Amino acid sequence: MFEYNNKIKNLIPYNPVTVSYAIRLDANESFVTPNEEIKEEILNEIAKLQLNRYPDPYAVEACSGFAQYFSVHPENIVAGNGSDELISIIMTVFLQKGDKVLSLSDDFSMYSFYTSLVDCKNIVIQKNDDYSVDIDKIINTANEKSARIIIFSNPCNPTGRVIKREDLRRLIKSVNSLVVLDEAYMDFSDESMLCEFANYDNLIILKTCSKAIGMAGIRLGFAIANNDLINVLKAAKSPYNVNVISQKICSVLFSHNDYIDNSIKRVLESRDSLYSQLDALSNELSNPFTVIKPHTNFVFMKYKDADKLHNYLTINSISVRFISGGLRITAGRNYENAELVNTIRLFLTNEIK
Numbered sequence: 001m002f003e004y005n006n007k008i009k010n011l012i013p014y015n016p017v018t019v020s021y022a023i024r025l026d027a028n029e030s031f032v033t034p035n036e037e038i039k040e041e042i043l044n045e046i047a048k049l050q051l052n053r054y055p056d057p058y059a060v061e062a063c064s065g066f067a068q069y070f071s072v073h074p075e076n077i078v079a080g081n082g083s084d085e086l087i088s089i090i091m092t093v094f095l096q097k098g099d100k101v102l103s104l105s106d107d108f109s110m111y112s113f114y115t116s117l118v119d120c121k122n123i124v125i126q127k128n129d130d131y132s133v134d135i136d137k138i139i140n141t142a143n144e145k146s147a148r149i150i151i152f153s154n155p156c157n158p159t160g161r162v163i164k165r166e167d168l169r170r171l172i173k174s175v176n177s178l179v180v181l182d183e184a185y186m187d188f189s190d191e192s193m194l195c196e197f198a199n200y201d202n203l204i205i206l207k208t209c210s211k212a213i214g215m216a217g218i219r220l221g222f223a224i225a226n227n228d229l230i231n232v233l234k235a236a237k238s239p240y241n242v243n244v245i246s247q248k249i250c251s252v253l254f255s256h257n258d259y260i261d262n263s264i265k266r267v268l269e270s271r272d273s274l275y276s277q278l279d280a281l282s283n284e285l286s287n288p289f290t291v292i293k294p295h296t297n298f299v300f301m302k303y304k305d306a307d308k309l310h311n312y313l314t315i316n317s318i319s320v321r322f323i324s325g326g327l328r329i330t331a332g333r334n335y336e337n338a339e340l341v342n343t344i345r346l347f348l349t350n351e352i353k
């Protein structure tokens with residue numbers, strides 16, 4: 001009989017949202033999509049591709065587009081099939097069985113998932129009650145336990161909080177671990193370490209096209225690090241990990257800096273408006289819930305009956321993420337935000353009565 005090994009015994013397939021909702025604010029996708037002109041350019045470029053040929057293994061054109069937008073050197077970048085794939089590659093190459101990975105809670109669930117898959121141990125540091133992070137605790141724990149990797153998102157999914165650059169510098173300098181800094185949401189904040197990666201031999205920064213660039217569907221992420229680390233990732237990844245269509249779409253998008261700038265601006269406006277509306281609602285109803293000031297394209301709402309509210313929103317065809325004792329709500333179009341806030345108001349006023 002075929003026996004399954006321990007690390008996969010409790011695995012369950014990822015459960016995506018498959019029901020169709022009128023309003024989808026659950027996956028931190030962007031509501032901004034390219035205009036007709038850019039769409040046509042994408043289609044024209046795709047029509048010219050030779051789909052019988054393997055893609056460029058190093059996605060040079062896509063990496064160059066990313067590089068010029070973010071002012072980093074293209075040679076310091078590796079492209080992945082989403083940053084998810086890059087997390088998996090990093091865990092596979094830099095860890096050996098039994099090694100320890102330090103992560104934070106609450107944070108992105110994929111870190112511990114990929115750690116377990118390579119038979120390594122998760123060390124989880126609990127954040128403070130206000131979801132701030134104790135940097136000294138991370139440094140001390142990483143050094144005491146000889147963590148091989150420290151990984152976390154900054155700004156954080158799901159809390160929306162950001163750790164400041166000065167704290168990050170101190171952390172990276174004070175440990176012997178590889179620090180993997182997931183900056184998936186950094187375009188909505190201002191504490192990026194992207195300009196400084198070259199100062200460290202133990203820092204990998206992850207970026208993605210799925211959030212600010214609005215291209216979750218093309219599955220494209222980037223790792224940025226010094227030459228030695230990048231060469232390891234290049235050598236360890238599967239050769240044709242990013243398909244030719246995604247590479248092309250990416251390079252077209254990054255040839256329109258104004259489009260990307262404008263997308264980010266629109267998302268920030270929506271995010272700020274959503275935050276203000278929720279904050280005002282909470283004040284008006286004598287603070288039944290709290291919202292954390294966001295540095296992301298979503299707002300995290302801490303609420304004791306988040307599960308009930310989540311159900312109520314679901315019944316009203318609004319999808320948000322129920323996570324960490326709260327709701328993570330992606331900033332959407334104005335009418336979607338308004339509908340969401342209205343529905344929350346209805347729920348709360350009925351509950352309070």
Ligand SMILES: *Cc1c(COP(=O)(O)O)cnc(C)c1O
Pocket residue numbers: 028081082083084085108153157182184207208209210211216219220221
């Ligand atoms: C959405 C997200 C990503 C992006 O993953 P992709 O595989 O590039 O879509 C990475 N990290 C965090 C924390 C995220 O929330």
